[in-house]
Amino acid sequence: MRTARFLAGRLAGMVVVLVVISLVTYALFLLLPSDPAQMSCGRPCTPENLAIASEFMGFDQPWWRQYLEFVAGIFQGRSFGSGPAAVHCSAPCFGYSFQLNQPVTQLIWARIPVTFSIAVGAAVLWLVLGVALGVLAAVRQGTLVDRSAMAFAVAGVSAPVYLLGLLGILLFGFTLDMVPVSGYVPFSESPLDWLWHLVLPWCVLALFTSAVYARLTRGQMIEALEEDYVRTARAKGLSEPKVIGRHALRNVLIPVVTVFGSDVGQLLGGAIITERVFSMPGLGSLLLSAVGQGDLPLLLGVVLFAAFLVVLANFAVDVVYGLLDPRVAQTQR
């Protein structure tokens, strides 16, 4: 009952955040010196043609009307123009890219497998690597193991993805010729090629991010090992791996999960630099090209989708939090 109320509250909060984000993003249409109608009105662009294009796209309406139609489109789908030239965008319609002549939803949908493949693989890798390194460093605090792990962490944090990525391509792609240097093969076509193309992006992304997790985990673990309940666990005769794994780690994971959730949410919305470096057609590169082309409907759609993923990830974190920490369920209302 309490959990249900808590979840309902969080869901309502999610909706509010999404509405605010969509409004703010929609303001781009008014603020940016770019007019989709102008772009697709053809040459020569006479005022009459421009007016026709504007009306076709719905840009002749007042801004709030445009926004409401956009929102209505998400639930019911919408049509642009009328007669034989009309284009239909079925629900959920997040706009229509007049430059690419495709509904935004369809464009995003096509890119999702690429970005999700990159994000999920990298996230699993960095979580495992980061937590393992952090625990190891904390348990062997002050030794060579600790210092090497932290040196790695500093190096990892200070080496950005584009640098690591290019170095990786140079070393493993060209010099050693072990992995392909770019491109994406769908899993359904060839699982092995899919994996082979993703190994390097995963490693590069994971190396960078796991450094942050290693430091976070180490700090939390050192604190946890000082806790009274760890002393109790030792006093009842548990072996050290059990003390750490069963008693300390679960408490350590609580803050790690918080960071992990929002990191994954962000990454799912497009690994912009990674996709760029490895020439992968994911959401990040879709967003970049939308910015480059001034394709406002597409830009709006991708940004909103990314925001939705972040909000969803935070919601997931709240749920997992309740599972990991019984105290949370009691204080949350």
Next chain:
Amino acid sequence: MSTSSTPVLSVDTLTVDFETVSAVRGATFEVAHGQVTALVGESGSGKSVSATAVLGLLPGNARVGGSVRLNGEELIGANPARLRQVRGGEIGTVFQEPMSALNPVLTVGAQIAEAIRTHRTLTRREAWERTEHLMATAGLSEPARIAGSYPHELSGGQLQRAMIAMAISCDPVLLIADEPTTALDVTVQAGILQLLRELGERLGTAILLITHDMGVVADLAHDVVVMKDGEVVEKAPVLPLFAQPAHPYTKNLLQAVPRLPELELGETAKAPMDDEGAREALVSFRNVVVEYGGRGRRDGVRAVQGVDLQIGAGEVLGLVGESGSGKTTVGRALAGLIPVTSGELEVDGVDVARASRTTIRGTRLLRGLRSRMGIVFQDPASSLNPRHSVGSGIAEPLTLHTALRGPALRKRIVELLESVHLAADFADRYPHELSGGQRQRVAIARALALDPALLIADEPTSALDVSVQMAVLHLLKDLQSRLGFACLFISHDLAVIGQLADRVAVMHHGKVVEQGSTAQVLGAPRNAYTQRLLAAAPVADPIHQRRRREAWQSLARTP
């Protein structure tokens, strides 16, 4: 001394060194079968370190020397696997704060079952059954429900009973109880001590009790080992130790313990009724209610429900109660730190209740009032800003409320430091350079900086060792009689209250259940709760304590 021939635990010339500090210097003591041996001392005496050394749980930077034998087997230098068998298997341990000593993310039952399965080959189901059985043995009335609860869902007393159930889960020969009741209320403490006594007698388990509280020693121990600065200064059975302490340190320690008068539990009151209104009231609470967190449709928690209190000018009112009784909330309401939900609260003619509810005008009113009010909190380590020197900490109220500046300000600071028996050069030191007692003196000097008409002292000595506590209490008493301020003295410790207060009010569940002169309330209480509270408080005298314990047991049987 003890009747049995071979001791369960014998510690011989134990030394523990941390880098440059030697924490234990050649401690020698024994614990006999079925006996309770108390290891007594103040903070830094090495008593806890000694116990941790017995368990082999000291951190890596500690060097341990000497010998620790359990039933004749040497534990120092034993291999780690054997030590793990001993821990939890042959030596059970109960720690101080049950709330933090249990893992917050695992159920209490799971943690006990884990201890059992570490040392016994039992199925999960069998371990769980044994867990519930042990919890019942530890005096928990609903073992199944409590086993399935998380620590935050239980009270301190329930948790400590669960801790004890865990400690005895593998039938240990020795139970180490490290300050087992320090974090608990007296009425709960009495129950836990009773449980430990029964277990020792019934199971024949030897108990090594580590404590700073001479009352607990008098209540439970058979033999006493007194430690100071890492050395054992005196060892004796409990009766002679209290009757004729040999070492001067033991004498000081016993003298420093504040005493409670002999308890009379008659139905009829012998003392005359309280003569209220004899002095003009400086502070008056009339039906004061304080609620926390009530918002919208949700009901708040009523921390204080209808309190009537009066403090006359120059009078010390002791406010006593257990955790959750609302005593601290009363203090905070008096200082205008939290809004008063309803009722009247006047301090020196200022309507604090109204001022605490209104924002802007109320703040101005309260600021004026606070210049006539001093507050001393429990933990001076956290109530003094670590980045401010002692002098600037004391100067702060003076620069806020007076025109004193430069040499005149400096002179006043030195005067205040001297009034709390600290040298003038303390003004340039920082809080971390001071001991706990010195920090509390600074906090008192700061509270008295503006010559307040009222001092609010919330557990001012609870974080201090007994000998330091006595000095601080004497200081407060001396300052009070010299400066004549009124004082609300809040404490959970009846004996401390008895040292200082003219009148005592007892709080229970947000209400004042009894108030009257100190002699009457502490000597011949009328309210049933006050009687239970007083009977539960252990006194530092084994014979006197035995009578009190019997009184407590008879009261506990008739709720």
